[in-house]
Amino acid sequence: MKVMTFSHYKEVTEEILKDSYAIVIDLLRATSTMIWAISNGANVIIPVENILEAKLFKKLNESVLxxxxxxxxxxxxxDLDNSPLSYKKEVVFGKAIVMTTTNGTRALKKASFAKRIFLGSFINAKKTAEYILKEALKDDMQKIAIVCAGTEKKFTLEDIxxxxxxxxxxxxxxxxIEVDDLSLASYELYKKFENDPHEILKYSYHYNHLKKLGFEADLEFCLKKDFVDCVCEYKNLVVEKV
Amino acid sequence: MKVMTFSHYKEVTEEILKDSYAIVIDLLRATSTMIWAISNGANVIIPVENILEAKLFKKLNESVLxxxxxxxxxxxxxDLDNSPLSYKKEVVFGKAIVMTTTNGTRALKKASFAKRIFLGSFINAKKTAEYILKEALKDDMQKIAIVCAGTEKKFTLEDIxxxxxxxxxxxxxxxxIEVDDLSLASYELYKKFENDPHEILKYSYHYNHLKKLGFEADLEFCLKKDFVDCVCEYKNLVVEKV
Incomplete structure (x- = not known):
């Protein structure tokens, strides 16, 4: 099995992804939020690239959030911001949610060249990784691409x-397992800060940006590991539980 | 002072570099080799993008290497490959050398948008960094861009x-000092393997590629720190000692 990591979704192409499974990570906060919404009973999430498109969906069906x-x-x-904590069971259960974020929704669209596309976050990483390995074995899939959404145009530490x-x-x-240089670097960085990722992230760009906006609780939430059981897949333009 | 790192020269633009000093790193081996050649008395290095261009220089002046x-x-x-060990004093002293490599020479050209461009390698990093800081202070320069050459299209661990x-x-x-996320990640990775970078690089792509080609001695050479005293600058299309 070959694992490749990309620091920004703009780096991936059809050529790179066509024989791969992809995991898209926008840890702070798009993929964490989508996974949490699905885990709280949202039926489906429809990622769209712009605000007008989102509003069009609402016009077509007033019940979507x-x-x-x-x-x-x-x-x-x-109806909702991008904080996972807003996507409570009483708000999202049974709902369809149309979402647009700066990087995460675009990363999902760009990753569509892959054979299957999964959402990644600390909150359900283990379940997701294990499911992917099981499916890859059945499917004789030899390549996994980890596609970080990145922030603006840059390498983003929390995704890495x-x-x-x-x-x-x-x-x-x-x-x-064969890893490329960025997977290797990511692994070593993760291991160094495994017990307290805040220790390095407190010096990073996007983490601090969210902190300044008052989203400390989101940072805590998105950095907790494996308390969510469901695996989320992006397929036919929507995110659903597998 | 703001330090930004780019994992591949293709990421940098005029907009990013115009108010910066740049350090271009192609550790294995272009920038290490150029620095060593200059340190051994080569007068000037002319980086060119392709083989035809290099041969044209030789036609115009047979004494160039x-x-x-x-x-x-x-x-x-x-006349010479890309191994620093080929650029001995008795070969290069007093000479002009025209060089073309897959990534390093292209990275230098791309970095030309910066106000000043320096060559980076472990072999003269301290001298180079200290010189840059001194000049930046005089010049009221607030941004330093570290431009890694990368290998093919990808993130390359030894440059990082x-x-x-x-x-x-x-x-x-x-x-x-203000650092962006990739500078922060690079710093933490460097500190983890400071005493033995081979320990992580033995799993990396380009290091192994060169090892398979028989260039073990180059790997040892390029990973030794600060045994070279000169600082090299790329200016008006050539590399010279400052």
């Missing part, structure tokens, strides 16, 4: 730490 | 470790 952010904050006229956790789980589960 | 690689190996008709060493020196010399 609109969620997402621009600049980390709730979009005017939307989460990618490193996936590499760690794959290394533990598989006897033979 | 042609150096470089494709696929890690010497180019047919060239060297970038981390530069970040380490900058942190030591300056009271206040």
């Amino acid at each position: 609109l969620g997402g952010e621009r600049g980390g904050l709730k979009i005017e006229g939307f 730490l989460c990618a490193g956790y996936f590499a760690d789980i794959f290394k533990t589960c598989l006897e033979k | 042609l150096g470089g690689e494709r696929g890690g190996l010497k180019i047919e008709g060239f 470790l060297c970038a981390g060493y530069f970040a380490d020196i900058f942190k030591t010399c300056l009271e206040k």
Whole structure:
């Protein structure tokens, strides 16, 4: 099995992904939020690239919820922001949610070249990694691409730490695993800060941006590991539980 | 002072670099080799992008030496490969050398948007970093961009470790330094493997590629720190000692 990591979704192409499974990570906060919404009983999440598109869905069906952010904050006229803590069971159960975020939803679309696309986050990494390995074995799939969403145009540390956790789980589960340089670097960074990722993230860009906006509770939430049981897949333009 | 790191030269643009000093790193082996050649008395190095261009220089002036690689190996008709160990004093002293390599020479050209461009390697990192800080102070320059050449299209671990060493020196010399996420990650990775970078690089792509080609001695050479005193600058299309 070969594991490749990409620090930004703009780096991936059809050529790279066509024979792979992909894991898309936008740890703070899009993929964490989507996974938590699905885990709380949302039926389906429809990621869209822009606000107009989201509003069109609402016009077509008033029962959908609109969620997402621009600049980390709730979009005017939307029902929900991009904080996982807003996606409580009483709000999302049985609902369809249309989401648009700066990087996460775009990363999912770009990853669509892959044979199957899964959502990654610390909150359900182990379940997701184990499911992917089981399916890859059945499917004779030899390549897994970890696609970090990145922030704006840049390398984003929290996504890389989460990618490193996936590499760690794959290394533990598989006897033979080939990793590219960024998977190797992510793994080593993750292991260095495994017990307290805040210790390094407190110096990082996006983590601090969210902290300044008052989302400390989200940071705590998104960095906790494996308290969610469901695995989420992006397929036919929507995110659902597998 | 703000330090930004880029994992591949293709990521940098005029917009990013125009108010910066740049350090270009192609540790294995282009920048290490150029620095060593200059340190051994080569007058000037002219980096060019392709083989034809290099051969044209030789036609114009037979005394120039042609150096470089494709696929890690010497180019047919060239005087020298890309191994620093080939650039001995008795070969290069007083000479002009035209070089073309897969990533390093292209990275230098791409970095030309910066106000000044320096060559980086472990072999002269401390001298280079200290010189840059001194000049930046005089010049009121607030941004340093570390531009890793990368291998093919990807993140390359040895360049990142060297970038981390530069970040380490900058942190030591300056009271206040702002780092982006990749500088922070590079610094932490470097510190983890500071005493033996081979320990992680033995799992990395390009290091192993060169090992298979028989260049073990180059790997040892390029990973030794600070035994070279000169600082090399790329200016008006050539590399010279500052």
